[in-house]
Amino acid sequence: MFVGFKSGSLALIAIVLAYMYTKNTDDYLQQHLDEVLSGLLRAEEKVPFGGEQLASPKVAVGFGACLDVLGDADDILKHVNAQPPSLPQHFDHIENLEQLEKVFAYFFRHGAAAERYVDNSTFFSKLARGAETLSDVTVTLGGNAPVMASRFLSEGCQVMLGAKMTESLKSQLSPEVIVAGGNVDEDDIHLVMEYKKGQQWGPYVSPRANRFIVHNDQNNPTLSSLDLFAEQVSVFSPSLLVVGGLQMLDNFPFKAGERKGHLGRLESFLKETPRETRVHFEMASFAEEACLKDVIDSVVYYSDSLGMNEQELPNLHSLLTSGNITLISDPYPRVATALDHMRAIYSLLKNTPETHGRRRLTRLHVHTLAFQAILTTKGSSWKNTMSAAAKASLTANRHTCGSPAIQTHKAKILMDESFSTTREGGHRVHFHSERPVSCWQEDDFDICIAPVLVCTEVVQTAGGGDNISSAGLVLQI
Ligand SMILES: *[C@@H]1O[C@H](CO)[C@@H](O)[C@H](O)[C@H]1NC(C)=O
Ligand SMILES: *[C@@H]1O[C@H](CO)[C@@H](O)[C@H](O)[C@H]1NC(C)=O
Ligand SMILES: *[C@@H]1O[C@H](CO)[C@@H](O)[C@H](O)[C@H]1NC(C)=O
Numbered sequence: 001m002f003v004g005f006k007s008g009s010l011a012l013i014a015i016v017l018a019y020m021y022t023k024n025t026d027d028y029l030q031q032h033l034d035e036v037l038s039g040l041l042r043a044e045e046k047v048p049f050g051g052e053q054l055a056s057p058k059v060a061v062g063f064g065a066c067l068d069v070l071g072d073a074d075d076i077l078k079h080v081n082a083q084p085p086s087l088p089q090h091f092d093h094i095e096n097l098e099q100l101e102k103v104f105a106y107f108f109r110h111g112a113a114a115e116r117y118v119d120n121s122t123f124f125s126k127l128a129r130g131a132e133t134l135s136d137v138t139v140t141l142g143g144n145a146p147v148m149a150s151r152f153l154s155e156g157c158q159v160m161l162g163a164k165m166t167e168s169l170k171s172q173l174s175p176e177v178i179v180a181g182g183n184v185d186e187d188d189i190h191l192v193m194e195y196k197k198g199q200q201w202g203p204y205v206s207p208r209a210n211r212f213i214v215h216n217d218q219n220n221p222t223l224s225s226l227d228l229f230a231e232q233v234s235v236f237s238p239s240l241l242v243v244g245g246l247q248m249l250d251n252f253p254f255k256a257g258e259r260k261g262h263l264g265r266l267e268s269f270l271k272e273t274p275r276e277t278r279v280h281f282e283m284a285s286f287a288e289e290a291c292l293k294d295v296i297d298s299v300v301y302y303s304d305s306l307g308m309n310e311q312e313l314p315n316l317h318s319l320l321t322s323g324n325i326t327l328i329s330d331p332y333p334r335v336a337t338a339l340d341h342m343r344a345i346y347s348l349l350k351n352t353p354e355t356h357g358r359r360r361l362t363r364l365h366v367h368t369l370a371f372q373a374i375l376t377t378k379g380s381s382w383k384n385t386m387s388a389a390a391k392a393s394l395t396a397n398r399h400t401c402g403s404p405a406i407q408t409h410k411a412k413i414l415m416d417e418s419f420s421t422t423r424e425g426g427h428r429v430h431f432h433s434e435r436p437v438s439c440w441q442e443d444d445f446d447i448c449i450a451p452v453l454v455c456t457e458v459v460q461t462a463g464g465g466d467n468i469s470s471a472g473l474v475l476q477i
Pocket of ligand 3: 147148398400463
């Protein structure tokens with residue numbers, strides 16, 4: 001009895017202590033998150049809304065538009081009776097249900113975003129039409145370029161979009177966006193299968209929230225809006241030209257030489273673009289080595305700035321340094337690893353000879369789930385790198401949580417308390433919650449790292465990179 005009482009009260013004390021401890025850590029974490037949020041907001045607000053120019057800056061964005069059908073991956077897969085495969089496998093393009101099952105599992109278990117062409121219209125229609133009948137599916141204007149265009153518009157820019165679309169799809173876009181590129185009879189559908197962190201599909205569990213996109217797009221892979229867009233851009237004379245959506249050319253069944261032909265037209269356009277117009281290229285998921293090589297030759301060497309995510313960074317790094325692409329990489333890269341890749345890419349591309357319209361790289365933005373990293377050449381025309389990193393980070397939360405007001409109880413920080421600036425040697429940078437954006441100088445460039453308040457109640461991931469990249473760019477032009 002006595003013994004029982006004693007252990008009972010000890011247990012009670014333990015519970016009380018545990019409660020106090022948890023409460024203190026919760027309070028501490030909450031305070032930490034609130035400090036980081038106000039620090040990021042202060043950094044974002046340093047640059048007055050609409051940038052420093054008196055007139056709103058002009059931005060032209062290409063290429064493509066489509067109808068996005070967004071839904072839960074599980075629901076969409078169930079609807080076509082897809083079964084988790086015993087062996088995930090990569091296919092460059094998808095011909096049937098079995099290949100979809102395998103390739104979806106391949107990316108899902110790594111939580112890696114990917115976009116693949118379905119080389120079977122019958123199968124794709126079945127899949128897409130089926131998905132459209134599901135109750136929890138959203139159908140909206142999609143494509144990288146329209147998302148970026150809308151973002152620039154809401155940031156106060158004058159915007160021109162290069163895309164071919166139906167009048168009905170165009171009506172989903174603000175009438176203030178000037179659309180250059182012409183009309184189509186039917187919009188191409190992109191089926192976006194979203195999944196959450198920890199979501200299960202048979203034996204597979206996704207380590208982070210992400211999406212897998214499939215399409216049977218016949219129009220965007222040929223850059224069909226390019227010629228009309230190029231004509232109008234030369235009159236519009238933008239401060240910034242953003243190129244994106246080129247993953248549409250990846251693994252598309254082109255005839256020999258056709259892809260090079262389309263990219264060649266783009267290359268000529270970039271060559272003729274005056275230097276006062278800065279060029280930004282937003283990477284995407286490329287799985288076809290030859291395609292990415294052509295994109296590097298025709299676009300990367302003609303860009304002042306590049307934007308990419310944590311999968312695209314090692315992919316580009318690998319192709320530039322060893323001539324191979326990587327399909328899957330760490331969904332949670334360390335800051336040091338990302339910085340090493342960024343330095344390598346930068347040091348290769350900053351020496352691009354500025355002949356025949358080529359440009360030296362002066363800006364590199366890497367967006368990951370945990371942090372934003374922006375590198376700019378000292379003395380280049382890119383301004384406000386610190387505020388841009390903060391804004392990119394805030395946009396990541398606003399986009400994935402689906403709300404402009406950030407709620408810290410729906411956020412967490414994945415970045416460590418300190419990080420190393422390189423994998424070998426380097427110095428440690430400690431993270432200060434009151435001044436969350438760390439900036440420093442190296443050789444001939446400045447670099448800023450901002451932690452992301454990672455959304456814990458994800459509403460959408462598709463379009464995230466485009467919103468984030470555009471939000472970063474708008475403060476720098
Ligand atoms: C294309 O899809 C249809 C419908 O799902 C299927 O019956 C057919 O076998 C597929 N073709 C190939 C080459 O896999
Ligand atoms: C690169 O690709 C070639 C041919 O596909 C292969 O033989 C080689 O092992 C690859 N190298 C790396 C580093 O992956
Ligand atoms: C990102 O862009 C899409 C499309 O323009 C928009 O619906 C969404 O609200 C944007 N997200 C943010 C944070 O602005």
